[in-house]
Each structure stands twice: as C-alpha cells, then as structure tokens.
Amino acid sequence: MATAYSRKTSEIRSAGLAIATAGLIAGTLDLAETLIVFGAKSPLVIAAGLLGMQNASRGGAPIYILGALLHYLIVFSAAAIYFAVSRRLHFLLEHWLICGLFFGVAIDVVMRMIVLPLSAMHARGPYQYHELAHGLAAHMILVGLPIAFSVQRFGSR
Incomplete structure (x- = not known):
C-alpha cells in the first residue's frame, strides 16, 4: 500500500517530468524556428x-x-500553466491534440496582446496578415502541441 508521502512524491516527479519535457521540447523548437526565420x-x-x-x-x-x-522561462511557465489546469480539466489530457492547438493559439494571443505591449519594446501592432498567420501556426505546432503531448504523456494523474 502506497503511503500519502510516496503518492505525493510521485505526483511531484510526474509534474516535474511533464513540465521539464514540455518546456525543453517546445522551447527548443520555438527558439530554433525563431533563429531560422528571424536570424541569429x-x-x-x-x-x-x-x-x-x-x-x-x-x-x-x-x-x-x-x-x-527569458524565452525558456516563458515556455516553461506556459507548460506549468497547462499542467496545472489539466489537473482540473481532464479533457486537456484526453483530447491533447486539439487542446494543444488551441493552447498554441492562446499563447500567441497572450504574447501579442499582453506580453509584447507591456514589455520594454511596447510592441502593439498593427500586424501584417502573414505575421499573424505565421505566429499562430508556429505557436500551435511548435509550442502548444509539444506542451499538450508532454503533459498528457508524462503527467500522470
């Protein structure tokens, strides 16, 4: 019989593994794409x-x-948020593919509408259509999906 302490330790390990895996994969993919598209x-x-x-x-x-x-801090924070919310909203784990895509959209919207305007750069747009489409696609595929998959795969309930 597992003790409450061992269950709690197991939960902490699975949370750490899920968030670390999600952050490393999504952060690396997104940073690589940014370096390729926008330069060194x-x-x-x-x-x-x-x-x-x-x-x-x-x-x-x-x-x-x-x-x-800073880039990795943002991505690890997003992974931690997805993990925390998935503890209450189990459909995020059951339907990780579609939820990951929507989470990528949410990340892109938060970055454009909150983070960039509040940053020292004060970026507010207007954005060109191709910039919006590229940003949405990149965040959906390179950030949202790896986070949702990693949390579903490694973050046991």
Missing part, C-alpha cells in the same frame, strides 16, 4: 523586451544568454 540576433530582441532595444542592442554574450533564458 533573435535572443537579443527577446532580451530587449526586458532591457529595452537600446540596451539590448549593445549585445554581447550575457545579453544573448539572457534572451534565451
């Missing part, structure tokens, strides 16, 4: 959201690393 200075632009473009454009390895770390 993308982490500097991410850091500019915190530091401002003038400070981030001075560049250097520390600013570049900060941008990459």
